[in-house]
Amino acid sequence: MQKIxxxxxxxxxxxxxxxxxxxxxxxxxxxxxxxxxxxxxxxxTPYAEEKQISEQLFQVEMRNMxxxxxxxxxxxLSLIENAVEMSGGxxxxxxxxxxxxxxxxxxxxxxxxxxxxxxxLARLRDLFDFKMIVFTKGELLDQENKIDRSGLxxxxxEILIVSDKTSDAYETLCKRYGILIDELTMVGNSxxxxxxxxxxxxxxxxxxxxxxxxxxxxMETYKHAHLLQLERFDQLPxxxxxx
Numbered sequence: 501m502q503k504i505x506x507x508x509x510x511x512x513x514x515x516x517x518x519x520x521x522x523x524x525x526x527x528x529x530x531x532x533x534x535x536x537x538x539x540x541x542x543x544x545t546p547y548a549e550e551k552q553i554s555e556q557l558f559q560v561e562m563r564n565m566x567x568x569x570x571x572x573x574x575x576x577l578s579l580i581e582n583a584v585e586m587s588g589g590x591x592x593x594x595x596x597x598x599x600x601x602x603x604x605x606x607x608x609x610x611x612x613x614x615x616x617x618x619x620x621l622a623r624l625r626d627l628f629d630f631k632m633i634v635f636t637k638g639e640l641l642d643q644e645n646k647i648d649r650s651g652l653x654x655x656x657x658e659i660l661i662v663s664d665k666t667s668d669a670y671e672t673l674c675k676r677y678g679i680l681i682d683e684l685t686m687v688g689n690s691x692x693x694x695x696x697x698x699x700x701x702x703x704x705x706x707x708x709x710x711x712x713x714x715x716x717x718x719m720e721t722y723k724h725a726h727l728l729q730l731e732r733f734d735q736l737p738x739x740x741x742x743x
Contacts, residue, residue, distance in 0.1 A: 504728060504739065505725065507725070508704070508725060508726055508728070509739070511682055511704055511726060512685060512704060512728075512739050512740055513740065514682075514683060515630050515683060515684070515685045515704065515740065516630055516631065516677065516679045516683040516684070517630060517631045517632075517633060517673075517674075517677050517679055517683065517684050517685070518624070518628075518630050518631070518632050518633070518685050518687065519633050519634070519635040519673070519684060519685070519686045519687065520632070520633070520634050520635065520636075520656075520686075520687045520688070521634075521635065521636050521686075521687065521688030521689060521690065521693070521694045522634050522636035522638075522643060522646065522647070523636065523638070523646075524689045524690070524710040524712075524713075525614075525687065525688050525689045525694070525708060525710070525733075526611075526613060526614065526617050526634075526650060526652060527610075527611045527612055527613055527614055527617070527646070527650055528612070528614060528710075529609065529611075529646075530710065530712050530713065530714055531712060532606060532609045533575065533606065533714070534712065536575075536602045536603070536605065536606060537554065537557070539602060540553075540557075540579055540583075540599065540602055541553045541554060543583075543595055543598060543599065544583060544586055544587070544591075547586045547587040547588070547590070547591075548586050552586075553582070553586060556582055556585070556586060557578065557579070557582045558715055558716075560578045560581055560582045560585070561574075561575065561578045561716070562716070564577065564578050564581070569637075569638075569639065569663050569664070570637055570638045570639070570663075570664070571638040571639030571642050571643070572603060572606040572607050572639065572642050573603070573639055573642070574639070575603060575606065576599070576600065576602075576603025576604070576606075579599050579602065579603060580596060580599055580600070583595070583596065583599055607642060607645070609646070610649065611646040611647075611649040611650040612650070613650055613651070613652060614733060615732075615733075616732055616733045616734035617652070617733050618651075618652065618655075619734070620733050620734045620736055620737065621652060621655040622655065623737050624655075624736065624737055624740070625655050627737060627740075627741070628737075628740055630740075631657045631658075631677065632655060632656050632657055633656055633657055633658045633659070633660060634647065634656050634658075634659045634660065634661075635660050635662070635665070635673060635686070636660075636661055636662075636665075637661070637662050637663060637664050637665050637693065638661060640661050643659075643661045644659065644661070647659055660673065660676075664693075665693045665694065665697060666697060667697045667700060667701055669697075670684070670686075670697055670698050670701055670703065671701065681698070681701045681702045681703040682702055682703055682704065682726075684698065684703045684704065685703070685704040685705070685706060686698045686703065686704070686705050686706070687705075687706045687708065687736065688705075688706075688707070688708070689707070689708055689709055689710040689713070690713070690717040691707060691717075691721045692716075692717050692718070693717060694707070695707050695721075695727065699724050699726060699727060702726075703726070704726045704727075704728075705724075705726065705727050705728070706727075706728045706729075706730060706736065706739075707721070707727060707728070707729050707730070708730045708731075708732070708733055709729075
């Protein structure tokens with residue numbers, strides 16, 4: 501288990517808000533998107549090579565992100581748009597219907613808590629007096645429904661869903677609770693969204709990588725005095741207890 505400095509330990513002990521990412525931190529999400537993409541690619545192989553389909557789909561997603569944001573609905577629209585482009589407009593109505601069904605299935609992904617998540621949240625809730633919140637990005641209704649399907653809602657004081665987790669979003673979060681940035685600790689799997697922004701502001705971050713990661717979220721990780729790297733979710737409580 502990672503050793504941390506006494507200074508960082510004290511910062512963690514003074515946490516007033518412990519914020520958790522949702523997708524791929526509390527439950528598996530990306531593997532469902534990857535499986536849908538594999539099925540989608542097979543549907544489009546009459547029009548292009550698999551690698552080309554995947555690469556072009558990512559470009560379409562990035563092009564649409566400023567208007568559509570993140571989530572299943574944005575992904576589904578990008579699937580359809582890419583299919584029309586890759587096929588030169590020859591994609592059939594029947595295949596478009598299949599693509600819509602693929603996207604719709606993502607709205608019902610199980611959101612089963614990852615191993616160790618629920619007992620750890622229960623322990624944190626029982627042992628410590630900081631506020632526990634979900635702070636995640638995506639489409640409002642989709643994320644709320646996943647929270648409900650996960651059965652984890654009652655462990656949190658609040659569920660906050662934003663369009664993107666920018667530095668401004670973290671600053672707004674601190675203002676919402678009337679805390680300083682170093683009284684906020686963020687837990688998540690994405691270094692790009694959950695870790696780097698809050699470290700740049702002077703807050704605390706706990707990185708728990710997931711075994712797969714969306715291409716858009718990938719970035720080179722780095723060490724930081726206020727960063728804790730964990731292998732398992734159930735290691736969390738150990739760092740909020742005085743030795």
